[in-house]
Amino acid sequence: MTKFTYPQEQDLQRFVNARYRTAWIWQIVFLSALLLAILSLSALSLDVVDGAFGYVAYEFKKDPLTISQTPIDDLQKEELLTILQTSLSKGAYGKLDKEKPMETRTAEDLYSLVLERIIQVKTLETFPLYDSLFRKAEIEAYVQETYPDARLEFRSWLTPRFLTSPMSSRAEFAGVRTALFGSMWLVTIAIAFALPVGVGAAIYLQEYARKNFINTIIQMNINNLAGVPSIVYGMLGLAIFVRAMEAFTSGAMFGITDTNGRTIMSAGLTMGILVLPLVIINAQEAIKAVPDSIRQAAYGVGATKWQTVWSHVLPNALPGILTGSILAMSRAVGETAPLIIVGASTFISIDPNGPFSKFTALPIQIYQWTARPQGEFHAIAAAAIIVLLSLLLTLNATAILLRNRFQQRF
Amino acid sequence: MTEQTNHHPSPPPASFRPSDLKRKLRIGEGAIETLLFILGFLTIFVTVSIVIVLGDQALLFFNDPQVSFREFFMTTQWQPAIGQFGIWALVSATLTTSLIAMAVSLPLGLSAAIYLSQYASPRARSVLKPILEILAGIPTVVYGFFALLFVTPLLRDLLGADKLGVYNMLSAGIVMGIMILPLISSMSEDALSAVPNSLREAAYAMGATPFEASIQVILPAALSGIGAAIIVGISRAVGETMIVAVASGATSKFTFNPLEAAETMTAHIARISGGDLSYNTIDYNSLFAIALMLFLVTLVLNLISQWIVSKFREQYE
Known part of the structure; x- marks a missing residue:
């Protein structure tokens, strides 16, 4: 039987030093992953500026x-x-x-x-x-x-003229005016659909739903919908809004005859369904953060369930809900794939004049211009990306400000 | 102080019985609850309509005499023009780009998560986390621009322009990896932070270095959460459209070689439907068959990941 001996002091020191050296090296490896992410972000931004x-x-x-x-x-x-x-x-x-x-x-x-x-x-x-x-x-x-x-x-390809002039087949004269209007219409319709429906669903799930089979299924389903690829929503929109509901989405019901179903309305509703899970999940979080004491105080003075929800829970959850919907809006502004499927027109030089007109949108223009081989189109794609990213930055900054300004800590 | 008596509620009328309060029928309340339930149920309706719409059109596709189930799943040529519908031509490209994306995002995302949860000071975290969040908020079409006009030229310089075309799966996959990185890192970080501190402290008490504690104690304990992150990452990669539509080429080809151009399932749907496609043609219906496959694959992946996460929660809470 071999006798166990403790290592000599200098050996022990060596082992420990070696272990700490390994730990130190790995710390640098882990940090470099983050640095690589920062590097990619800078490369991306510089590439866009470089092109514009x-x-x-x-x-x-x-x-x-x-x-x-x-x-x-x-x-x-x-x-x-x-x-x-x-x-x-x-x-x-x-x-x-x-x-x-x-x-x-x-x-x-x-x-x-x-x-x-x-x-x-x-x-x-x-x-x-x-x-x-x-x-x-x-x-x-x-x-x-x-x-x-x-x-x-x-x-500079990014000029005031670039923002205010309509689409053109020549890169030198093209602008994003029509695309900006298209995007605004789109987001407005999407949020007008998703906000009421999403908040309603969130109230139901947080305040009313008992823990039974159907409510569990609803909750699970919402989490799953959030993970469905956006292109699948595009196919859904194509089949339902563009084709099945063409009479409504083309505006034929309202006497508009010059379009088919590929309108702002179809795209806006598709986008609304796409951001719905996002709105619901964010609204649920906001409602969940309202402390129970507020509900109990309302019940204590004899309020009904709906009075409690409407006058006490919702006002307290509102900043969170708004922040969530702004985030949903920025998702809708940047999403491209469903718009391609639903059929954004690529060449439109007149401003959209209502929900039943043909449209193009900012990301669609970026996609089209990037896909062209000529350098001048890449340059205006880069300029359009700067416009898009500034728009998103503004939206997100608003969301953060809103959250910081109104959020109460309980 | 005589006014105080005024604050007492007036006595109830003689006909009042306390049970009336309970019995009072509030139609409005019931109606509101029903309406809210309908709104919640609408989300189920969305899923059901996705299945019905995609399934219905896909069925039309499979019922077409030109197509057979066997051909769809067993052959490797996708040429709608000459009636060849072998989904593997598109699946191969989807698999290749997704694998590259995971090969990039998994090590990077996991390392970032370990650094953020184990090493970073609160100050460093407050700087580093927003950067990842910005990365997560960039629209995918912008990543497409980045892949085609920055990463591809860079790779062509590195590998030689004769080896790598203007359109290739490698560049699309790498950029997709950068896009998924924030997702993997934030989900993994949640999983790592959920490991109880007692485990961490026990490891340190045994004299473990931070690295040993992270890799040998905390990482194994958080493995299921990290597994969930990987699965969600794969599901994102499979469903990603714009990066591959811009950067990986517009020809369907059965290949697993990342240096080649090939069209993924999503990019194919985007390209075909972007043109003037007439309804009820076999091309049109085939897109729904592809989309149905895409939906089912991502659905299964998401369900597995959700199941893992809920299982994982039970362990520590």
Whole structure:
């Protein structure tokens, strides 16, 4: 039988040191996972910014200086109008006038027309921001060689004009105005459906439901619905809202005849069903956080169940419910797949004029522009992403402020 | 102080019996409860209509003389134009991208969760957690942009442009992994935090280093919760659409090679329905068959994960 001996002091020290060294190394490994996540986030943001600004090589079909002495950016509406009248052929002018009388158009609108029809800017190549900043000389040499006639200009693709001009088939003139309106309509309809239904369901589950089979099933089902892929909701919307309920969603019931079922209404309701589980789960959490003492106080003075819920539980849960619905809204703003299925139109240049019009939405535009091979479309996709992310940031900041401002601690 | 008597309630009328209070029928209250129940039940109705709608159209698809059940599940060519409907061409791409996504998100997410729950100071946590939350809030179409225009060019530089095409499953899978990372890390962190402190303290009392305590004591105790996180992660990866629709190509192909372009189930649905698709054609119905499969797979995965989580709760509470 071998005799057990304690390790010598220096050996013991060595073992312990080795173990702590391992622990230290792994701590760094674990931390590096988080650093990698931060790195990805920064890479993503930088990539978007990189794409949205930078040098553009372009050429004019007609030099602006031959049209007017002053730079066309500074021209007044009347001057722009004269340029259009003199430079366009009669037929082309007449056609534009028929679409929308020229006198009633805005100066902005006329400016784009001058650029698009007369000067005819053509983007030859775009360069990312990083190269534009640090390799300016190389870009200049390259452009000089490849496109001798081209001009090189630093351009921000994200401009006020980008926000206010409608969709266009030319990246230089395209904007997100129609898409922004589409997204707003969509989210409004989605939340108008999901909020009342979701809060009602949450009240039922938290305040009324006894623990029986059917209520357990309802609760389980809600948790499951939250995990259903968004594209499946798209298929549901396609079959039910776009096709089965076409008479309603196309607006035919209300005398609108120029659309099929692929309208804002269909997409909004689909999105409403998609965010419903989210609204319910958040509202449940908010109601759960209201302490029982409040309910008992209400019952104690003789309130009925509904009076208790309506006047005591709901007001106290409201900040939480609102925060939850803002989060649901931001989900609805960013969701793309169901919209593709339900049939967002990709090319729409007129603003949606009601729930029964065709539409496009911000994420749809980003998808379409990203999928195109030309660099200038990638640039406007990046600009649109900045718009989308700022929108989401605003929504989430509102949610956080709301929570901090109104949330009571019991 | 004589006013005090005014505060006493007036005596009930002679005809009053206390039992009247109990018997009073409140129609409004009942109606409200019924209405709220209907709203709650509506969610069941949503699930039922998903099953009916997808099932109904999928049945039309399988009843078509061009299609057979056997062909659908046993063959590997998906070419609707020439009447070939072998789902494995799409499933292979879904599996490949999901596997890559899990290979990225599982080690990273788990490490992040261990760091946040075992090592990080409250200050560090308050900085690091929001970053993960931001990552979780980015719309998937933005991740698609990132995959196609940043990760793919980067990979092509690293691996050689001749080996890796503009569209490939590797880039889509990696970015999907980054997208799922916050989900895995937050669910795992919940599981790790739910392990009672007594276990942690016992490990430290035995002289364990933080690493030993995490890996040999806390991680095993939280394993079921982490399992649930993995399953939810897989379900997210399988159902993810936009990243693969943008970055992994638009040709259905039976391949498990991540360097190739292939279309997943979700990307196929998105591409076909994005075009001008006429109703009641075999193409149209086939999309519902794919969507039904997708729904069933994610449903089963979510149910398993929920079952694990509820089982796990019983252990410590």
